[in-house]
Amino acid sequence: MGTSIMEHTSSDIDQLYSSITRLFPSEQLAKLAYNKAMGSKHFKEKNFKASIDCFENGLTIQKQSSSSDNRITASLFCSIAESHFQLKNHDQAIEFYRKAMELNTVLPEEGITAHLYMGYAYLARACRTDFDDLSLAEQHLRRAMEIHVDYDILGDKKVVELYEALADIDYHHGAFEEAISFLTEALQICEDNEWTDDTNRFNEKIQEIELNRNEKVICDQSKKVEHNEASSDLI
Numbered sequence: 272m273g274t275s276i277m278e279h280t281s282s283d284i285d286q287l288y289s290s291i292t293r294l295f296p297s298e299q300l301a302k303l304a305y306n307k308a309m310g311s312k313h314f315k316e317k318n319f320k321a322s323i324d325c326f327e328n329g330l331t332i333q334k335q336s337s338s339s340d341n342r343i344t345a346s347l348f349c350s351i352a353e354s355h356f357q358l359k360n361h362d363q364a365i366e367f368y369r370k371a372m373e374l375n376t377v378l379p380e381e382g383i384t385a386h387l388y389m390g391y392a393y394l395a396r397a398c399r400t401d402f403d404d405l406s407l408a409e410q411h412l413r414r415a416m417e418i419h420v421d422y423d424i425l426g427d428k429k430v431v432e433l434y435e436a437l438a439d440i441d442y443h444h445g446a447f448e449e450a451i452s453f454l455t456e457a458l459q460i461c462e463d464n465e466w467t468d469d470t471n472r473f474n475e476k477i478q479e480i481e482l483n484r485n486e487k488v489i490c491d492q493s494k495k496v497e498h499n500e501a502s503s504d505l506i
Contacts, residue, residue, distance in 0.1 A: 299336055302332050307326070319358050326351045327351060329347050345372075349368065349377070352388065353388060355367065362396070364389070364392045372385055393408035412437055416437070427463075431460050435457055438451075447487070451477055
């Protein structure tokens with residue numbers, strides 16, 4: 272079975288470029304494929320700054336092409352955005368993911384990644400007091416969940432992370448039952464996969480939320496009794 276260009280791991284850059292030029296008769300297409308391949312290689316090696324440089328070079332070549340394909344442009348935007356996200360450059364990640372989605376050519380696999388990382392970027396950027404960022408985080412994460420339900424794209428680990436993020440947002444809003452529901456779904460996946468540490472962690476989070484929920488119920492009931500007593504005294 273042949274090895275795809277995107278999976279090429281050779282350190283011999285000249286050899287890689289030579290292989291690509293044999294596959295692509297157009298010099299522009301060869302340069303574009305080369306930069307995409309090197310960007311992917313750097314990304315896998317966690318050299319994210321270098322991956323951004325390569326993907327941006329590819330984007331420049333793509334924009335100069337007489338037959339510019341929005342699907343390729345959107346894919347490059349997503350690759351640049353994901354590299355920025357890994358560097359915790361959340362503003363840049365959001366900007367490039369937004370550009371990708373504005374082209375309306377993003378495939379479900381790229382779309383779910385875009386919504387996921389935009390959600391996580393907004394969540395990381397929010398200081399838990401920024402309603403707009405928190406609201407946008409929830410919007411994108413819920414959209415990612417909808418895409419997953421339709422296409423079953425995400426692996427169990429990413430689904431668990433998504434459930435936990437949505438649970439944290441609901442908990443912040445005081446929606447205890449919704450938060451518990453998401454965490455229970457995550458817990459079930461962890462138990463099915465025998466992820467002991469995560470199972471214990473989610474059990475503890477659920478217990479903490481249940482405790483806070485019960486304390487709030489008691490507090491609300493106490494306030495209601497005090498209010499009724501105060502009203503009776505006024506009669």
